[in-house]
Amino acid sequence: MAEKEASIFIIDVGKSMSRVREGRQESDLDYCLQYVWDKLANIVYTGRKGLVVGVIGLRTDKTNNHMQEEGGYEHITVIQSIQQILMPELQSLPNYLKTSSTDTGDALSAVILGVDLLMKHCRTLKFTKRLYLITNGTGKLDPDDIEEVAAQIKQNDIKLTILGVDFDDPEYGFKEENKPFQKQQNEEALKKLVELSDGVYGVMDEAIEGLQRPFVKEVKPITSYKGQLRLGDPEKYDTAITIDIERYPKVMIRKPPSASSYVQKDAAPTQQQEDGADPLTNVRAAYSYQIKDEDAPGGFRDVPREELAKGYEYGRTAVHISESDENITKLDTHQSYEILGFIPAENVERYMFLGVANILVAQKLNDKAAYALSSLARALFEVGSVAVARFVKKDMAEPMLTCLSPLIDDTIECLVENDLPYAEDLRIYRFPPLDKVLTVSGKTLASHRNLPSDDTMEAMSDFIDNMSLINPDTKEELFAIEDVYSPLLHTIESAIKYRAVHPDGTLPPKSGILLEPSQPPKDLQAQSQKSLARLIKAADVKKVPPKVKGRARYRDRESDKPLSGLDVDALLKKPGADRSGPRKTITIDPQNAIPEFKRFFSAPDDDALVKEAVVQMGKIIEDKVRTSLGDSNYDLAIEMLGVVRQEMLELEFSELYNEMMHSLKGKIVKEELGGDRREFWWKVRVLKMGLIDSEQSENSTVSKEDAAKFLRLRES
Structure with a gap:
């Protein structure tokens, strides 16, 4: 308590x-x-x-x-x-x-x-x-x-x-x-x-x-498991070890306070104020379930929740499994905590730890358990190993693999628990090496413009030393973990506390202690200027011109000339082709749509060709969706949508993109693109590829509310 x-x-x-x-x-x-x-x-x-x-x-x-x-x-x-x-x-x-x-x-x-x-x-x-x-x-x-x-x-x-x-x-x-x-x-x-x-x-x-230092709420830890930590089966072997333990959270994720939804009560506000009652009431959610029914009004019919069956998503299909069949698939487990084996601590990568960390301590007022857990923790510490264990929190719960690491200091001797992934939880990605370049023919290059030279490595090492957050003389850490607070949590909490006392007025500025970790200390910046200049020179760093937002519709090709001076379009131009006059037609190859579309918009000629290019791109996207086997072409179609959207934003041709999207949505609603393509529209909605609204482009006539409404598939 x-x-x-x-x-x-x-x-x-x-x-x-x-x-x-x-x-x-x-x-x-x-x-x-x-x-x-x-x-x-x-x-x-x-x-x-x-x-x-x-x-x-x-x-x-x-x-x-x-x-x-x-x-x-x-x-x-x-x-x-x-x-x-x-x-x-x-x-x-x-x-x-x-x-x-x-x-x-x-x-x-x-x-x-x-x-x-x-x-x-x-x-x-x-x-x-x-x-x-x-x-x-x-x-x-x-x-x-x-x-x-x-x-x-x-x-x-x-x-x-x-x-x-x-x-x-x-x-x-x-x-x-x-x-x-x-x-x-x-x-x-x-x-x-x-x-x-x-x-x-x-x-x-x-x-x-x-007061600049945020208030840290103290939370009393609550045990999440009480039982035995076992090494071996005590029912079969006399040499098995059992330790009575208790499990507590060590590091937990703290989330900011969530907002509650309120609405105006039915009574008139003036009458409520006279009565002294609260004019607001909580919002209660009501759920309805519908299925397609051509005979019902609107094409959908409400279904009671009791008549629904549980289904599992398999691609675009919902697969029903009865309760009796589902019970067969469940693993029959019993509450336990069993050590499976030991591995060297150096073989455990930090990225393998999942979720939050817990701590295992001996059962309270149990000296035998305290001595046993202390012996286990010290043995692991001395040999530099960790234990891999199987943890079942309660009967019929899914088993978890955990890594138990020793924690020993002046006040406690215990084990720290971290969840480990299963094989299907891992995603293996292969990247090219950073210390060498492999050519197409298989040749290895140790010297290349993308590889750092010895001078660059030395300059980088010197720069890192000058940006160290630990004072080399006093060994004092500038941003110690106990002095760094979450800006998200404490900014929201301070705003809530201020508004509770001051209902009106402007919120105070953020606390300086929250903003300090957002940029390097000024003395370190000044100290590292020389090493930074040396690094820039050694690495031959060049400033990239900022991307022009909302560029002019027809840009001067001379102003867009690349830093290298190499005109790629001129090299790709067919012999005898004349680029001095406007092109009359444009044809985009569906097999190479994105590069050709981008190349055309590097220097568009007139409004008619721009519209023609967008129309062709819209047809290619529709064709990709129509011929998609399942969702095989969805990612490519989404990428094409993104390219068209970005180009139309920059050229301020939002109406062309919006027209294309209205046509695409209409065909999806009518199932004219090879059947039910609602899953594709779900991707469009998640990735926010809808209409360009007036907040994103000044020449758009679509409001933010209409753009949000457009993403709902049932809205016309």
Whole structure:
């Protein structure tokens, strides 16, 4: 069970907190509330019932607390009693945390009130108790009872944190010039209170800087397997080894929070607001199953889910397997964890590990299992080997192959588990070697323009040394794994937390700590300039001109002349052919369609020929789909579509491509391309080869919504 925690925030809202000082653009209160909102939003984000919070306002216009009758507790208001804080409470707090019209109110009295509230709520139960005081240190503070208050805080194991606006802190390196005498005395008194109670005393600037580091949610690991790790069969052999183990996740994939769908309720919004009800409601998904039926309206008939049978996709065919037949195909397995053998660790490639990592530890309070697992882990470590095991999580579950590697340090001796692939999970790709060039005749070339020279290798080695992220003197790592955070996760989470408190306005910029790993450190860039220049010279690197987007329809061939000065089209031109005048016709060979289409569009002559080329390409694509045996020609047809789409985008002829796509879709719907070709259209949809919309090309008249609707095959 997660540990319970109770926190109280004492927030100074006095009149002096409305001032803007030290070059800041917000008031002292708004500056401090950045820290408060972040802390409270993190508590709400965890959703734990065991995290309870109370909020006290110091130097408020009114007085509202259970100790006000005793005297000395004036202008202190309990804004929220200790309770679980949820979104409604969080969003209501900004209405109360506003600067008042008075500077009267004793901070030490507010601390006493906070201690009393904590002790009444926690009683003798096991709680982590925290008390935060956030103030600018102005106003009156009575220091007479500091020793007694500090003793009470220490005795009840309350963790006190005092954060002050523009407080002097030699460790942080800040000292306020021309500090008022009253504030100086208050700072000394508060610092004494912290020292006597073993608390934390800091300046708000340092706390705000600490907010740049993302909040990491602590997750309590949950066991995913309890059983025995076996080496040999104990039922057959006396020498078999069995170790009682527990399996926990070691590294898990964390995904960003998902969005929920809501719709407006049926009632009128004005009436809902008057009633105080939530105008939104959850979206509930409803599924319907249809089959083709020429007699039914629209050509499809709804079928109840109970009448459906399970089918497995085999090409473009759904193969039905009955439940009795499917039971035969299932492997009869029983929960177990068995070591199959051992292999040298050097023979295991890192790319073979699949999925997440788990950790195997000995069963709790089982010394025999702890000694046995420790012996196994140390034996594997000393001989440099790993174990290959067969793991079945529960009865009738699919077996998995795992690699068990030893992990030994000062605190733990255990095994790290990684999933291994089966033979069908591997894809073998062959690439040409990087250190030599093989000619068509089989000759091996050790020297070639595509192979690095000794000078290039030396320059590259020097450049890599200069870009090392580990300081050679201090051995300090610039981007240690514990200092690198996921920009995706924490950007979304920070946006959610900010919007929870500030429903309107612009989101704050991304944290600098998230952006740092996106580019090399500036000192390394400066340090490696010389080695980089040497590498560029040794490798003869040339800058490639950027690809022109939205090029002119009829380009000047002189401006498109390649860097080498070699005109390939002129070399391929037939003797006696005259390219000075426009061509009257164009013929694209279906067997060499893509190269010829691209060659024509390197210098198109006029609109009529462009349209003719697209029409011919459309017919070739339709023919490829029509004559395709299964999906054998689909990839080629998709590639042709992509080429036409790209050329039409660059030449701003989106209407020609869109006309071709309307014709193609119409023939697929009517099954005029050799039968049912819906699988081809599914590829078109997945690869987003639909219409060119107005956001992709300015001369397109198709909206983004219409382009998305076009991809749905049932839409006309």
